Amino acid sequence: MENIRRRKLIKTLLWGAPLIALSPISAFASQSRVSVRIDLPPFPLEDTYLKGEKKGGRILVVGGIHGNEPGAYKAADILRHVKVKRGELFIAPRMNFVSILADRRGYNGDMNRKFASISPRDPDYPRVKWLKNYVKEVKPELLLTLHDGFGFHSVNPKAWGQCIVIDAERYKNFHLGKEARTVSERVNRFFTKREWKVPVYNTNTFSPNTKHPEQRKSLTYFCLKEANVPAICLETSKQMPDLEMKVKTHLLLMKEFFKLHNVEIEPDFDYIISHLDQFLKPKVHYLANLNINGRQVLVSSNKTFKLPKGSRVEFTGFHGTAGTNAVSPDVNMNLRKIGIKRRIAVDVKDDFRKIFTVRFVVV
Ligand SMILES: [Zn+2]
Structure with missing residues (x-):
């Protein structure tokens, strides 16, 4: 085009x-300490x-x-x-x-x-x-x-x-x-x-x-x-x-x-x-920009990160189409600040289509 x-x-x-009040952060906080925090950008x-x-x-x-x-x-x-x-x-x-x-x-x-x-x-x-x-x-x-x-x-x-x-x-x-x-x-x-x-x-x-x-x-x-x-x-x-x-x-x-x-x-x-x-079907290359504990990381395919407790992850942006964004099937998708204890999968999608999954495992 x-x-x-x-x-x-x-x-x-x-x-x-x-x-x-249903934020997983506060929910987790009331139950036990959150191990890792994942921030997704607002829609x-x-x-x-x-x-x-x-x-x-x-x-x-x-x-x-x-x-x-x-x-x-x-x-x-x-x-x-x-x-x-x-x-x-x-x-x-x-x-x-x-x-x-x-x-x-x-x-x-x-x-x-x-x-x-x-x-x-x-x-x-x-x-x-x-x-x-x-x-x-x-x-x-x-x-x-x-x-x-x-x-x-x-x-x-x-x-x-x-x-x-x-x-x-x-x-x-x-x-x-x-x-x-x-x-x-x-x-x-x-x-x-x-x-x-x-x-x-x-x-x-x-x-x-x-x-x-x-x-x-x-x-x-x-x-x-x-x-x-x-x-x-x-x-x-x-x-x-x-x-x-x-x-x-x-x-x-x-x-x-x-x-x-x-x-x-x-x-x-x-x-x-x-x-x-x-x-x-525009020819685009999909990328997710992440900040993991202060380090910039680019992800373009399925990937698993093993993170120590206390880690902080932020999805800072995407390269793709206007429909490109990330949601986790493991939590309420309305929430963009997520506290996890063990693991979570985050799907990077172009509208309804899943492009790749980024997994985080707390070690
Ligand atoms: Zn309709």
Whole structure:
């Protein structure tokens, strides 16, 4: 992707998971002395802002509210690598990063049920609060939130996969139904299989008779009701044959919404779709930077360190992609400061994919 001109402003806000009373450090301290302390970096909360030279619309793309939906967050992430020629583009690709690394829908429960209210003690609180403020601050003319749902809506109306979800046919002066149907008709020319077609699914969330009152806790409902921002949910299916087809579905849908809102990107969606491998499988060398008892160590493959009691280990950074980070399957993944007594494994991952494991054994 070296030949692609990039212009981006990435503001990285660092949000550590709140260290609550359940911290292994305090937990261990109350039981017995911690032998070795491992510090992992806070999960970055990335947002990208791209502005074109020509005036156009303003779109905010949100990915990764659910962590086991790679078609959604990979498609959002790809947009971070384009140039915007016309309009403005805001991207928050990995809203639920801990769930992405855990490859779970919601490591701390369903994030898309936390936009009406959320406890400050909830580990997702900083990110949900940040996104709500961001939506109000950016005030896009359209917010698209990307998901990989189950099944195929065109053959099973109860399934959430392969559809465009709207909360209402019309809300105030936002003609959500009309816009979604226009996109649906255009995109469905590309899908010959009946189950792959992408119809419009209206959950009628505002109606007292809605079959989906739970959607009143979702991001799109918050956008409409509390932020006066039109929001639409794009769903590919978890059952599409591979990651490429999931990402392609999202790109085809976004292409049409971008057209309707006068936002142009370079390279354009057709180029990205026909060179998807370049974007989905960038050639990167993964590295973890560690500080072990004051010594800098680079790790690029599976490795075990034997450490004396009282050692201090810090993961100071990573080389890889924006999805590269570390979590330990041995402890609560929200915690970034970990006290261990005997041993721990730390997985360095690129989103859902494990790259290598660093093990620490206390001797
Ligand atoms: Zn989802």
